[in-house]
Amino acid sequence: MSIIYVLLTISVIVALVFFAAFIFSVRAGQYDDTYTPSVRMLFEDELIKDQNSQTVQNQKPINNQEKQETLCN
Numbered sequence: 001m002s003i004i005y006v007l008l009t010i011s012v013i014v015a016l017v018f019f020a021a022f023i024f025s026v027r028a029g030q031y032d033d034t035y036t037p038s039v040r041m042l043f044e045d046e047l048i049k050d051q052n053s054q055t056v057q058n059q060k061p062i063n064n065q066e067k068q069e070t071l072c073n
Contacts, residue, residue, distance in 0.1 A: 025031065
């Protein structure tokens with residue numbers, strides 16, 4: 001029965017060591033994303049101006065014929 005207490009203690013200690021290593025790596029910036037900001041500038045967002053002169057991003061203007069085609073499908 002005493003072996004259960006020893007194994008339980010050892011497993012808690014190992015779990016705490018891994019948790020401390022995880023916290024240390026997060027604080028050290030190991031999981032910071034350094035790749036995405038450098039390639040984000042390569043993808044251009046299309047800017048479309050609507051009738052009210054407001055800038056709308058990533059939207060395609062839909063005319064009445066396209067509306068009816070999408071409703072029928």
